[in-house]
Amino acid sequence: MASSKELRERGTPFKIKLITTRSPPPNPNLRRDMPVFKTPFNGYSVKFSPFYESQLAVATSQNFGILGNGRLHVLQLNPTITEITSFDTADGVYDLCWSESHDSLLIAAVADGSLKIYDLSLPPTSNPIRSLHEHAREAHGVDFNTVRKDSFLSASWDDTVKLWTVDRPTSVRTFKEHAYCVYSAAWNPRHADVFASASGDCTVRIWDVREPGSTMILPAHEFEILSCDWNKYDDCIIATASVDKSIKVWDVRNYRVPVAVLNGHGYAVRKVKFSPHRMSAIASCSYDMTVCLWDYMVEDALIGRYDHHTEFAVGVDMSVLVEGLLASTGWDELVYVWQHGMDPRAP
Amino acid sequence: MQLTSAEEGWRSTIAMATQSDAPPNSIHGKPLNPGSQVTEPTVDDGQNAKAETKKESSPTSVFVNSEPIREEQVQNAVKFLSHPNVRGSPVIYRRSFLERKGLTKEEIDEAFRRVPDQTPAATTTQPVATSQDGQIKAPSNIQQQAPIQTLQPAPAGSISKIGRFSCFHWSHALLAVGFLAVSGAGTAVFFKKSVIPRLKSWIRKVVLEEEGLQKKYKVKPSLAEEAAAAAKAAAAAAADVAQTSQEMLISKTEEKRRFEELISMINVQLREMKLMSNAIDKLEGRTHGRIPMEEQDDHRVSWTGLRQPYANGKVDADSRSVRSSSPSASVEPSVAPHPKSYMEIMAMIQRGEKPSNIREINDAPPNPNQPVPLPRLAPRPKPWDVGQVQSTLTNVIQSQESSNGVSHESKDNQLNGDDVVPWWQRKNVRITEIDTGDEQKFGSSNVVSNARPVQRSWVPPQPPPVAMPEAAAAIRQPKKSLLQKDQLTDEQSLARSADVNDELQRITKLSESGGAVEVNGGSSGLNSSEIQKEENNSHLEM
Secondary structure, eight states, X not given: OOOHHHHHHHTOOOOTTSOOOOOOOOOGGGOSSOOEEXXXXXXXXXXXXXXXXXXXXXXXXXXXGSSSOEEEEEEEOSSSXXXXXXXXXXXXXXXXXXXXXXXTEEEEEETTSEEEXXXXXXOGGGOOSEEEEXXXXXXXXXXXXXXXXXXXXXXXXXXXXXXXXTTOXXXXXXXXXXXXXXXXEEEOSSOTTEEEEXXXXXXXXXXXXXXXXXXXXXXXXXXXXEEEEEOSSOTTEEXXXXXXXXXXXXXXXXXXXXSEEEOOOSSOEEEEEEOSSSTTEEEEEETTSOEEEEETTSXXXXXXXXXOOSSOEEEEEEOSSSTTEEEEEETTSEEEEEEXXXXXXXX | OOOHHHHHHHHHHHXXXXXXXXXXXXXXXXXXXXXXXXXXXXXXXHHHHHHHTSOTTSTTOTTSOOOOOOHHHHHHHHHHHHSHHHHTSOHHHHHHHHHHTTOOHHHHHHXXXXXXXXXXXXXXXXXXXXXXXXXXXXXXXXXXXXXXXXXXXXXXXXXXXXXXXXXXXXXXXXXXXXXXXHHHHHHHHHXXXXXXXXXXXXXXXXXXXXXXXXXXXXXXXXXXXOHHHHHHHHHHHHHHHHHHHHHHHHHHHHHHHHHHHHHHHHHHHHHHHHHHHHHHHXXXXXXXXXXXXXXXXXXXXXXXXXXXXXXXXXXXXXXXSOOSSSOOSOOSOOOOOOOHHHHHHHHHHHHTOOOTTOOOOOOSOSOTTOOOOXXXXXXXXXXXXXXXXXXXXOOSHHHHHHHHOSSTTSOOHHHHOTTOOOTTTOOOTTOOSSOHHHHHHHHSSSOSOSOOOOBTTBOSOOOOOOSOHHHHHHHSOHHHHHHHHHHHOHHHHHHTHHHHHHHHHHHHHHHHTTOOOOSSOOOTTOOTTHHHHHHHHHHHHO
């Protein structure tokens, strides 16, 4: 049976729906063009810049994030993936987000519970410009508001979500209702005050920052929920990814029954991201080392599967500025950037 | 955290309740305010903002639970919360359990309000049985209720039968009635006293009570003068006692089962607490080592589960084959095989060793009062904010950012020549075999074209791209046409980039205040910064 690798060598189009056998790990030194970047530490999160098409940042942690330092890389894609700058942290960096209001600001969620703000227009010796330390445990997720572009959220293993602005040294609000670690928080793309949080207590909570408590509780999975994201084109649709290997898509107007259940990952789904360009397309990465692309409105939902990573695929992002551009990173210390439909490992 | 036996108990309590939470939701979820909810996604941001300023109780916000309180769910929750084992757990875990069962905040609050306070009462006979419902001192109280309640009516029943027998003997009727009253009161007092030993070992008491009851019924009539009536009464009482002891046995087995359930529940909780304390120990004692909890199988997998050899991961390659439409066979998540070095590091941490490659890094901000820089670039519009109007105006923003951007020191699209498309924007033309409906979007050689073909998931379809930029300019307001004239000349675009930036910012502000007139007449989420987006595309197409 022809493996996907053999087909690539023959020059036929990259067959996405093949049953993929594990190819030998790619050797970055052998390729002419290098759509891959090797980080010294294990990758945790990757995000495209909302201002520059060819810029992205990667959050990495030493020793798989168990114990050790961290590093934040800022990369550019032209002509090949190269590093512009990087910042070292005392503890691992679990997540990052770009500011939507300032093209040179980055926010990192650090495993010691702090959030660090970096300014790329300043030299590395002047960075970070802020360290916001309020969380009692690891900060696991950050997300910047894309509507009002003035505030960001941090999700932490101390069961809380905190709201911040760049100019304030302390948090604006703390949202404490979850009974376990909050892994991810995501702003609604159309409503400036609404966000969702995904937690290890197996619920997703929808919040309105003007309300004292959560406004909705979705008991979305029977197991821990690691990630959630809103549909950019339908602000009432939200996707949740869980340890139970499934991704569920919910409509908050009728949240008792999911709109779709996406099965196909072999292990826990670590991150889920709605496409900024296609209404029903979802990208996900999982501990089964694959990055998958789904269309939840279609009967056969899996429309793409990329198995380029050789360890847990932990971070995935879809570019807002370049349609179809995907990036992923994993514990194999590699960052891949590729166009949907192409093979990440080939030029 | 999981409370599996509590869940089973939960399921049994709702077994009789009507099913399907969906109907009440579907009935109430939409009609409350169909107008605003249906049109919400298409309504512009301005109107949405107004809708959102209303309070939570207002039905116009979509992100609020508009279901009414479901009574059966509240009752199930009350039963759950009244469970003595549950009472011992922290409130947050009780709430979390109910939330996972799908109860809304209002229902949970109502259930908490309804659960009665626990106050032990000191009364006789029936009140004794009912007050023991409320007592929480000993978990065996639940098992006490049924046998006590079944025993209480037993002597009353036997006494009434004795009474019936005595009616047949006219001469001794009065004596029999008097004896009955005395014996009834006496058995009641006697039973109350026997409650206390039952509290200690109730299983053995079942056997003892049978004998004791029979003795009682034989002793009491012997106090009376009619030996014949007493013998008949004793026989009737024995029959009754046999019957009730049978019932007791049934209830006993039932109680045993529930007791075992409770024990397993307690064990589950114990296990969880052990895991928690293990985690706390590790966190406190072992230099802040972290254990990612999400990789554990809902906390039931012990720490040894993490030590799976990496070889398992390789062998399982075929298990990761594409299962595009079939649901996963089992929902129980298996722990993903961790990399070998991960295991080594975890083992090291648990032994108390620190990995050697960790450096001391000072990542504190050198100047915590460093002023936040002013934004140099206007925020770029999001594709989901942009409407469907397309044009092929030249791109100014692209060149602007190339001159401004820190990262674009080297080649850039603009400077390289227009036919060099960066590899990460290049699309693979050859892909046609896969789902063509989807791939048309990505497979064209033209990069990032907003003139998308009609997609089944993209509603409404896009109008074709405008061929004449001037025509598009003419449609727009005069202010913008000034802007567009600037943009049409490439050579001047770089020079005027600064001016254009100001222009755009001004226009952005104007449009945000609602001044923009769009061709499509679509959502007012469009602002003139959409021109930037279109310029992107048009530049690249060139």
